Amino acid sequence: MKVIVLGGGLMGTASAYFLARRGLKVTLVERNRVGSGATVASFGNIRRSGRYLPQLPLAHRSLSLWRKAEAILGQDVEFRVTGHLRLVFGQRGLASMRSFIEAAGPWGLALDELDMRDVRARFPGVGPDAIGASFSPEDGSGNPRLITPAFAAAAARLGAEIVEQVEVGAVSKTAFGFEVKSSKGSFSADVLLNTAGAWGAQIAARFGEAVPIEASGPQMGVTEPLPYRILPVVGAWGGDGIEGYFRQVERGNIVFGGGVVRTEVALEPGHAKADPARLSLQLRKLLPLLPALAKVSVIRTWSGCEGYVADGLPIMGPSATTPGLFHAFGFSGHGFQLGPGVGDMMAELIATGQTEVPLHDFRIDRFTETFS
Template identity: 75%
Template sequence: MDVIVLGGGLMGTAATFFLARRGLKVTLIERNRVGSGATIASFGNIRRTNRHLTQLPLAHRSRAIWGEAERLLGRDVEFRATGHLRLVFEEDALDDMRAYAQAARPWGLELAELGGNELRARFPGLGPGAIGASFSPHDGSGNPRLIAPAFAAAAAALGATIVEEAAVSAIERTPAGFRVTTAKGVFESDRLLNTAGAWGARIAARFGEPVPLSPRGPQMGVTEPLPHRILPVVGIWSREHGMDGYFRQVERGNIVFGGAAERVEVDLDPGHARADPARLPGQLKALVRLLPALADVSIIRTWSGCEGYMADMLPVMGVSSTTPGLFHAFGFSGSGFQVGPGVGDTMAELIATGGTEIPLHDFRIERFQNIGIKG
């Protein structure tokens, strides 16, 4: 076996697909079911707006893959390039939006600025008090329930082995590479890719690379169906705490929403994150500012999931600093859905060729070498 991939979320399944596409023999090991962790808890946002600037090359690569996903994977993963709209209500937030747009332009991201009147003319019913907005027309959304299984199935069709419900009990470095002992047997490979999400820090620590990661759960929800009128994903520019709500309307009419609620701490054993109905009123207060029609709808479901948040909100991505043949891609701090396919492609390129054109310097794991970490 050339590579073992640990973790069957979007990044792990995408990496498995792109590794298999490059002709490598790959086994993906997932402790539960493919796509059942942070991926399925995702909002489904495919946005580059307000992403850390050094992540933009990765985000651009990933956006190109999203556009080709149906052709690559042989199934519709409900990617829709409906645009990403972020509303502005305060002058300081308008300054922030303009500063980001200017800073992002050299990195290849063009954001259109809409005035309040243009916003209401193009997107009636949204943010009646907004003074402006940014608009990224080529971004949009995808279906978190479909994308990881689609990558896994396409990888299997290329010869990859997908092992689900296989909790890992031991990971060892051997003279030949790595040995992974699971509930479904022992697997060996030359190289090991850690895409275990919130559990990724535990794997890194086994190899002397502790990192400051906190497992947390966001709160997501979905409403009853409404008339389908809103095409873009909608968010906000704001410095006001607790107002960072966002939503999108699916083609069936339901409004999927998130944000505007503190992410709760999650115990990795067993790793279950639960939504708290008591936090819904605060969420809806923030969302009604963006879409007043939400004041009179019923919420039919809420959910959460276990995500890994880094202390500096930047992921760990690249080669191990201690162990040859070990690679990491985890800790995307609640914003990994859009970049997931690009992460998989970039890690496959790095593992197969020894290099990548995507700059990974800011994401290297050794940036934490001199930080004391408890636990």
């Protein structure tokens, strides 16, 4: 069976790798460079806490693949099991944390509840005015610059054809399968996998499938390096006015995000830009999480274009109109963690026609009633 994977972000390259590992012939077509879309802009959080509960089986599967990433990809993609600390600053945050901990248990996610004595002893300097926290010891982070090229290179070693920097024209169904016309020639295959990120709804629309999606860009920044002291990724349970998240990389820099509204992005050309005017507000919101931020210089800010589906959930699974077409797009703030699992699961679905991952909530035709 031949598969064209359209879009070479984390979802597309991971799918290409797992499809090739199952012995399928794969051509991945990426109009820019692999990994240059939302994925490279990611904060790099590999977090399961706070996630939509029916997504947890896929998140667990993905985490187990992140653990093996260095072995299967043949390079260190800086996956580190540092844990995910999520601070609580008031009664609303406390209530959401406790109800999530209770609800997530049956889905196989165990979070520890810490009191402030634990937080101070284990994570000095972090959240001095917090009243508690959750800790997810098996979560962590990875390097968004490394993971996608690593999946693409590993897929290529297994025989996948990786076509980059190409203008993509018509994408259509033919009598024998699918055809993608491009500035580097036409590609045809039995199966088409749409992993075009924020642009995925444009591809779906060509096959009569409407998905309400909006593109926007979360704002990120990084500081000068400081002595490496803070291991976990740190965030906050919402509801009490404190927002944002940060992590310290081994080189010492503090990467941060959240706390300000996302900037609007036009899908063409799809370049998301950070707004420097929002930086001071963002840092002020982050100070309760890490007061030391008041004294450091920010050396770079950035953003990335991601697609927010109206109900906040991605599209994953077969097309509802076109046999042989599959979709995995519309991942917003949760997609970096899910990427390896999505690639593995989509490859399983395409190669075998089934998967144990519950996909009902992510089906593409869930919006049909709204649209008709």
